[in-house]
Amino acid sequence: MSPDSRTPLLSRWALAGLASLGAACSPLPLQPSAAPQQVAAAAEAAPTATPCPQNLAPIARCLSGQDSAGAYYLIAMPQQWNGRLVLHAHGGPALGAPKPERSVEDLERWAIMVRAGYAWAGSTFRQGGVEVRAAAEDTERLRQIFVQHVALPQRTILHGQSWGASVAAKGAEMFQTTAGGKRPYDAVLLTSGVLAGGTRSYDFRTDLRVVYQYLCNNHPRPTETAYPLNIGLPRDAAMTQADLQARLTECLALNKPVAERTPEQQRRVKTLVDVIRIPASSLQGHMNWATFHYRDVVQHRTGGASPFGNRGVVYKGSPDDAALNASVLRYRADADAVARFAQDTDLSGRIPVPVLTVKGVDDPTAFVELDAAFKTTMERGGSAERLVQTFTQHNTHSYLSDPTYPTLLSALLRWVDDGVKPTPENIARQCADREAEFGKGCAFVPGYVPAALNMRVADRDRP
Structure with a gap:
């Protein structure tokens, strides 16, 4: 991963996040690969007040805790909350036991979302290592903790970064209804994603x-x-x-x-x-x-x-x-x-809510052709109409730019709330409009289409 010079924190993370096309077939009817799952509604302890990272302390209050499965988590509530929650699935994954500091570093990196008015919640996951379904369960458990103990959001956006994008996509496939029969997630944002499945x-x-x-x-x-x-x-x-x-x-x-x-x-x-x-x-x-x-x-x-x-x-x-x-x-x-x-890491493409992706065309870690594979997955899963992919001219992986993410979140919410499906061209224009508020950094390339994954990584014999 190329070091991201945006802040010293992001430079430390530049090496931390360490990601083909299947045969074409007719789209399948939208249905989960198995019956929709639910995380058991255990009696989760309420989070406790904790200091926010220094860059957010003036504008937010923070809560932290450890869930019943052992994952640590951190929640940030902006003083001027817009009623929307961003539920974050982090990249990596790290190896070894989870540490609460992980969520602090994630929140520092994604502080722009809180600055833009969104509540933010991130889990360390209960364990280290490459286990996607367990991480998706931990993320859903955190959503339930937020709803039970913090507030009921008007909308919940599931955000996955890097390897966490596969966690978020898998979670959107696994958890399609709550115990009350509602959708747990209104939309999915996948950034710099590892999205071709583990195989x-x-x-x-x-x-x-x-x-x-x-x-x-x-x-x-x-x-x-x-x-x-x-x-x-x-x-x-x-x-x-x-x-x-x-x-x-x-x-x-x-x-x-x-x-x-x-x-x-x-x-x-x-x-x-x-x-x-x-x-x-x-x-x-x-x-x-x-x-x-x-x-x-x-x-x-x-x-x-x-x-x-x-x-x-x-x-x-x-x-x-x-x-x-x-x-x-x-x-x-x-x-x-x-x-x-x-079974753990590959995706079905059966996601019932809007999905928006972004990837730097020169991403050195999760290269851009992975997104072509994900598009094919969504087509095969019958979800093509619920996918919009965007690309930027960035050559970084861990973080693209401040105005990029609020622009994408707003586009997703307009899609959900008003039925206005975004286009890469509109997103590029909207980002430019937001630079006055969030600073320079827009670099969308609306006409970009990635090549197939096997143009980057050679085909091989598979069992």
Whole structure:
């Protein structure tokens, strides 16, 4: 992920968020993939008053707590509340136990929504790691806490960022009615989203891992016990992120300016950039994902087998593609693991409310072709008319600009309240009008259409 220079906070988050088209078929009638679910209405404790982050303290009051499943959460209520709630699903995901500081950092990053008059609520989720359905349940539980203990919003917008966009989309599919028969969410906003499902979105990280090993041969080293690279790491491996960074520094010298790298290091970096088609600034973050998050998926989500593979991939862009394709390690994804991972992370496209997306066309982490895959998913799920996609000229992932998000929220609400479906052209004009209030930063590209995902990431054999 490229560092976002907007604030020091966002720079810290630039590496934290570390994401094909299926066969065409006729649209299906709108129906959930299973019966609509509900989070059990447990007797949740009321949140307690807590100090707001410094950037919001003058204009809002904040509440925090820990829900019955163990997730921490934070709520911000602006003094001039417009009656609408933004329910936030964060990116990442982080590994390890949840920490309340996570929601504080999320609120600081998305303070523009509170400044624009929206209540904001975000959960840390009950656990770390790549588990989408559980995170969607935690987000819905937080909505219930808000309604039970804080206020009844006129409208609720479900917002997902990065990996959290898949959480929000999955939640909109899972939770379509409340116990009272109403819709829990009125609309969905997906920003910089990882939206091709887990069985497609991470293919390029498998490619990165094997091509890196072909070039560098130090992860693992020849003196270490070999293991299948598509498991990330063995369960008991003691490697840390600092250890991995040291190996990347040894082979690629990513911590040095290009001019200070050896010719061989420059050649390796260029090969990875040209073959995997990601910027050099993203290599470290994506290698972290292909190592530690892959291990989390295999060991904790898919029964010890890997859902990731690269059989059938034809790699292109290296100085010697024939040698690369002849020598690179090949792995076939385990069919049962793929099925388990798909059940948790893949999307049906059966979302019954308006969905608005935004993505920088040069997003270095969740690249823009993922949105083409999501459009196909929504078409196959019978929800094409409920989707509007927008794109901007930004080359960042964690945050685009202050005026972008209030513009999108307003467009969604007008769609819900008045039935006026937005267009990318209208959104671009509306954003320009909002710069006087929220500052410069509009960069919508109304005519942009992303290419298919397989134009960016090579097709492969699948079980």
